[in-house]
Amino acid sequence: MNKGSKITYLNNSATSFPKPEVVAKALYDSMITLPEMTGRGEEAATAKDKVQSARERLANFLGCHLPEQLIFTSNSSDALNLAIHGFINHLNYSEPVEVITTSNDHNSVLRPLRTLQKEKRVKLRIVEMAKDGSFDLEQLFDAVSPNTRMLAINHLSNVVGTIAELDKVGSFCRDKGIVSVVDASQSAGLLDINVEKFQIDLLAITGHKYMFGPTGIGALYISPGVTLQPIKQGGTGVKSEAPFQPEEMPILFEAGTVNYHGIVALDAGLGFILEKGLKTIRSKSQHLRSLFEEKLKSVDRAILYGPRDEQERGSVASFRLDGFDVAGTDALLRSRYGIIVRSGLHCAPECHQRLGTFPDGTLRASFSYFNSEEDVDLLIGALEEITS
Numbered sequence: 001m002n003k004g005s006k007i008t009y010l011n012n013s014a015t016s017f018p019k020p021e022v023v024a025k026a027l028y029d030s031m032i033t034l035p036e037m038t039g040r041g042e043e044a045a046t047a048k049d050k051v052q053s054a055r056e057r058l059a060n061f062l063g064c065h066l067p068e069q070l071i072f073t074s075n076s077s078d079a080l081n082l083a084i085h086g087f088i089n090h091l092n093y094s095e096p097v098e099v100i101t102t103s104n105d106h107n108s109v110l111r112p113l114r115t116l117q118k119e120k121r122v123k124l125r126i127v128e129m130a131k132d133g134s135f136d137l138e139q140l141f142d143a144v145s146p147n148t149r150m151l152a153i154n155h156l157s158n159v160v161g162t163i164a165e166l167d168k169v170g171s172f173c174r175d176k177g178i179v180s181v182v183d184a185s186q187s188a189g190l191l192d193i194n195v196e197k198f199q200i201d202l203l204a205i206t207g208h209k210y211m212f213g214p215t216g217i218g219a220l221y222i223s224p225g226v227t228l229q230p231i232k233q234g235g236t237g238v239k240s241e242a243p244f245q246p247e248e249m250p251i252l253f254e255a256g257t258v259n260y261h262g263i264v265a266l267d268a269g270l271g272f273i274l275e276k277g278l279k280t281i282r283s284k285s286q287h288l289r290s291l292f293e294e295k296l297k298s299v300d301r302a303i304l305y306g307p308r309d310e311q312e313r314g315s316v317a318s319f320r321l322d323g324f325d326v327a328g329t330d331a332l333l334r335s336r337y338g339i340i341v342r343s344g345l346h347c348a349p350e351c352h353q354r355l356g357t358f359p360d361g362t363l364r365a366s367f368s369y370f371n372s373e374e375d376v377d378l379l380i381g382a383l384e385e386i387t388s
């Protein structure tokens with residue numbers, strides 16, 4: 001077993017841990033306080049207010065002044081599926097629709113697009129980003145043709161932490177009449193996001209990573225200028241006499257009972273972020289990642305992936321130990337040292353093709369506000385011991 005009982009959690013990009021106490025308390029309180037559901041009868045008024053106030057605060061946090069344009073989903077995969085399938089279904093073209101994405105993107109974008117490609121409804125172009133995973137704006141813009149209708153990008157790479165320049169992507173797409181889809185799974189709660197200022201059309205977030213919320217809750221921002229075909233219909237608790245899903249936002253896309261407990265807890269996570277300050281949280285997580293990368297230089301056999309110059313990046317560091325099995329090292333870190341990182345492709349196979357780390361992938365350490373320099377030292381110490 002590991003040396004001592006302390007667990008060092010460095011897998012925050014998969015899901016953040018621990019959650020702030022206010023989040024756990026909000027979740028608990030929501031379960032012992034009536035009413036528990038939203039939009040289901042008069043006694044639900046309080047719940048409805050909570051969902052509405054959570055929607056308003058989250059919309060504001062993402063730079064959207066129309067809260068109804070923000071719909072709750074079960075995670076970012078759910079939101080991205082609605083964005084991608086919803087837009088392509090709405091176009092209903094007889095010819096495949098040209099869509100561009102990048103090698104930095106996650107399977108939550110790649111798989112819906114490849115599914116549509118297989119059905120011959122999308123002509124997909126995956127633009128290769130730089131070999132070190134840097135975001136390459138020029139390559140991206142060069143790939144666009146007059147037929148491109150959608151551009152889907154990962155705001156913050158979950159493999160090497162590089163950041164897409166959202167403002168430039170947004171204004172480029174608006175100019176060309178291309179719908180922009182942003183996967184902000186890793187960036188929401190870490191980076192500044194302003195959908196209106198950046199002119200983003202569709203932006204997906206998940207609650208359980210850097211938003212400090214629980215699993216099972218996410219959101220999709222849908223710009224008023226974009227039409228999506230809903231992919232589900234059902235009860236809404238209002239307008240029950242209507243034979244079809246009401247057309248108004250947000251219930252057009254929120255069929256069934258929303259994840260009330262998840263929304264309340266996500267809102268508490270956002271409250272925590274606002275209280276500490278996004279900048280403070282970002283600086284701390286980035287500092288720990290940067291410190292780890294600096295210290296890793298002294299570990300024999302360590303190979304670090306990602307851009308070498310200290311450009312602004314997120315809080316993930318990808319590395320390998322030359323001659324050591326990636327999954328085996330992960331297991332050893334966990335069993336002998338109680339250190340939890342993540343190994344493998346991190347659901348981003350194209351990125352590893354570019355980095356030259358396919359198919360084994362990398363070890364990934366991802367830091368959060370709750371980590372400390374001591375955690376960095378523990379990981380470095382373990383890696384030194386393993387390689388010595």
Ligand SMILES: Cc1ncc(COP(=O)(O)O)c(C=O)c1O
Pocket residue numbers: 013014075076077078106108154156157158183185186206207347
């Ligand atoms: C960049 C990126 N996109 C999408 C996802 C999917 O998030 P979720 O599983 O919450 O839908 C993840 C999570 O691993 C991610 O890192």
